Amino acid sequence: MENTYKLRFIPLGGVVGVTKNMYVYENYVNDVLKDILIVDCGIGFPMEKELGVDFVIPDITYLKDKTDKIRALLVTHGHEDHTSAIPYHYKDLGSPPIYTSNLTASFIENKFKEFGITEKVNRVEYRKDYEFGDFKARFINITHSIPDATHIQIKTPVGNLYHGPDFKLDLTPPYGAPPDFYEITKAGHDGLLCLLSDALGSERDGLTLSEAIVGSTFEDTMRKTKGKFIMTTFSSNISRIRQCVEAAIKFNRKIVFLGRSMRQNTEIAKAINYLPIPFNLVGKEDEVMKLPANKVCLIVAGSQGQYGSALSKLANKMNKFVKITPGDRVIISSDPIPGNETEVYSLIEELTMQGADVIYSDIQDQLHASGHGSREDLKFLIRFTNPAYFIPIGGTIRHQQEYRKLAESLGHKPDSVFLLREGDSVWFTKNKATRGEVIETKSIYVDAYGIGDIGSAVLRDRKTLSSEGIVVAVLPLGANGRLVARPKIMSKGFVFEKVGQELFEEATRIIEKKLKPQGTELSDMNKARGDTVRELETYFFKETGRKPLILVETIQI
Amino acid sequence: MENTYKLRFIPLGGVVGVTKNMYVYENYVNDVLKDILIVDCGIGFPMEKELGVDFVIPDITYLKDKTDKIRALLVTHGHEDHTSAIPYHYKDLGSPPIYTSNLTASFIENKFKEFGITEKVNRVEYRKDYEFGDFKARFINITHSIPDATHIQIKTPVGNLYHGPDFKLDLTPPYGAPPDFYEITKAGHDGLLCLLSDALGSERDGLTLSEAIVGSTFEDTMRKTKGKFIMTTFSSNISRIRQCVEAAIKFNRKIVFLGRSMRQNTEIAKAINYLPIPFNLVGKEDEVMKLPANKVCLIVAGSQGQYGSALSKLANKMNKFVKITPGDRVIISSDPIPGNETEVYSLIEELTMQGADVIYSDIQDQLHASGHGSREDLKFLIRFTNPAYFIPIGGTIRHQQEYRKLAESLGHKPDSVFLLREGDSVWFTKNKATRGEVIETKSIYVDAYGIGDIGSAVLRDRKTLSSEGIVVAVLPLGANGRLVARPKIMSKGFVFEKVGQELFEEATRIIEKKLKPQGTELSDMNKARGDTVRELETYFFKETGRKPLILVETIQI
16 A cells, blocks of 8 residues: 655744744654654744843744654754754754754854754755655755855655745845755746745835845945944844955954854854954954054944843943944944834934944935845745745734735735744645644743743743832741731832832731731741732732732741 | 857847847858858837838848758747848748747738738747757747747757847736746756847836736726726737726726727737637727717827827827817826837827826836836846856847946956947857957838838938928920020028029029030030039038038920
């Protein structure tokens, strides 16, 4: 009897949320899972960042009992939202072989070092099939805002898919080759079940500008700058950094990198020769103020206005070597990620107050070319590949819907476009795709202190703290568990101190009344705490209409 | 010994002059011409049109003694500047087999009928090689402003060439398939010696709009039009005509075609099912004014304001059935060809004076999408095909130079781009191209009365007539060749009559003085004429500073 094959696709991130890209392809033979191929494993930037979460990583619970089936992890390009969760999950995924392009491999290996992982990453060749169980994968050279970006043609027993995240059709990329149009159209010619396409630019008309436009803007601006030239962008944006470096070389400015991520990434790029800088133009932080201002080019991390970043330190006079002085020009060569606007604009205010001339994309068009294709780029990819089905990835629901309209405008049926949320799945058989069951996922938060040790309960607390404040009650208890002194009540972020005094007096009396009469045995300590929380909640809500976080602690005397 | 092959490319038109496209490819084996392949054979619109020339056709003198080598005539699309000279030259080219797309073939066969040529035209299949001697040709489906437009990959013993005239990359062509990107990029992948590319849009930024945009503009405008809806465009622009027809069907307007070329071309398109119209919506000229105005859609020839065209007759109240009435709307859905602006604008004036609301592309953007790709279209074709050499065709010198800059911006060397004039030639050997000798060509003018019977001498006369006027002197001679009465001098367009009287009196005296004394024998009649011309030229130039055309005739009495 002949085998019957099925394929399942599951996004564990990257849909709806834009970032935290991770995609699972499963090959079933006679309804038994045989091979898993994973594409990308990046971090996400959650809306909860104001609650102290640094980033989120994909939830791989679903994969934990299937690690023996995972044939490989393929990585499309070196941006953090496609790579940076790898070290967190690598061992839990069973340390699968990783295949990716040159710069991406260097970035991953560098992160591995910090985590003490010693495995090497496989650098792929283009125009070559790699076999992973019943899968074959073929990396295709594409253009984005980072060198060595790729798309992947995934060949499976039920048909081929085209995994096409983050791209624009840049005909004049500053470094590296233009898109490999022959391989892309050939993937279409060979027949495609499904195109998984970047959808982030589906609201923008026209074609996205080439990265090359930014280089000439850097040159023009540097020519006119009498003070220090300060450029900030994502530290993974090696193309843009290199364009700034080349302008600096032209104008004989010494180049100084500020910020840990910026120094690390540029070191990596230099090591594989993606960022050549003459020795005499490499500068250090502590010599910046000794050089003539017009002989300095600073390339600085922190383009999103992150607190504590190198740029934020500059703006807040917290860098002990480098000061902003009038005549300096700051180029912000990246757009704020949705949600970061406030931070970026307040950074611009602070820099301006210190005399810098700040140029950002609101006031000048050609400082930042999006890395993501606009409508015409996306339409070209559809025409090149001509698939039966579509899955827009890397966009919000809004972008997915616009993408569906685009596909419709090219004559494709709306139900050929699957709008997926995280954990949704699609089953593919020969010539057919249908929606599958939902895989449950939860958010895994990472902050400075650890991974996953803050769960949704912690965030709920932080949320309450941020909006309602906290009341702490301390109960001094004797050995017999009775109150031996007046309870002490303190608060932060709850009410004004003056109002509080009276409120807390009354609250203290309520606790005393509750805990005194019958006395409390040690074994009931928890009950005493619980009762106290409930009493205080009720009382404070009645008096103030608020529900502060209430923390009751006992001190045994 | 192995054969050595060489290839020569000669444009007999289509370069510098934009129109009159005709290209010759020659295959030499051991320096002996073996095979000729011709691409296109169209008419041109000369700057001399104001002197009574209707159009020009290519000069095929060079080919006349080589007809036994001509293997085929390939035609890229159905526009007049690529097809309409074929019937004039077909027999002189030795009646070679013609290969082209479906609609183009029908257009050519229709023209053949008028000339009594009975040969059939071969309709090609795409994705198939056709052999012509040592040449192979492969037609590639492309998009332009007419259906069934093609590019041709020409395979020769020294390498492949990509013949890529008139195109834009239309991802949503209203009829027919989008460009065959796989075949285009595959031509590049197979290796290309030379790309011959449309260059007309090389001054325009961005991508050219899709033809589809025009269809929705027609609908929107028709919805708002209370009177007759009158659309004019090139009669070969079947896509645009079909979009207008489809809007008319939607609004239940009866469709009437005005003008001979419009009726003929739409008949041809209907016959091959490129223009389906329900029987009940086909109308005739004489019923237009009997129908409610908002139930009529006229599609009219004469978009260039040509004198005597259907639209010009409408504007000048010379159509005995159809009148313009207030509330009518005229849509001019084509841009004036350079040189025709005056005619088009005076047509707009006349139509407006009669109460029509005239919409043209100066006042509304989306009435006419150019058929020619802009810079980004042209850059995409370069990236798709990645040739060693370039020959921009179908553009003026200005467009050729801009095209060279485009190629440079993509990293190609300026000397890889050949800027050719008519008759210039390029030699190709394996991996190398060099400029060849110049083939002399002259202009062959066609007017209402014949082909080639007006040469450059006639045009020089017309030019003089139009700027200096004419003087006619009649010499009454006796049998002995002597003047038997006073010479008679008349003029047109030379000087005012009053001034003339005195001038001609004196001129008469001069002729008498010259011809009387010695008498003139009949055998010297020509000398008498010549002497008289010279005398008058000298005299008139001295007196008036002008050099009218001087015509001297003798009458024997």
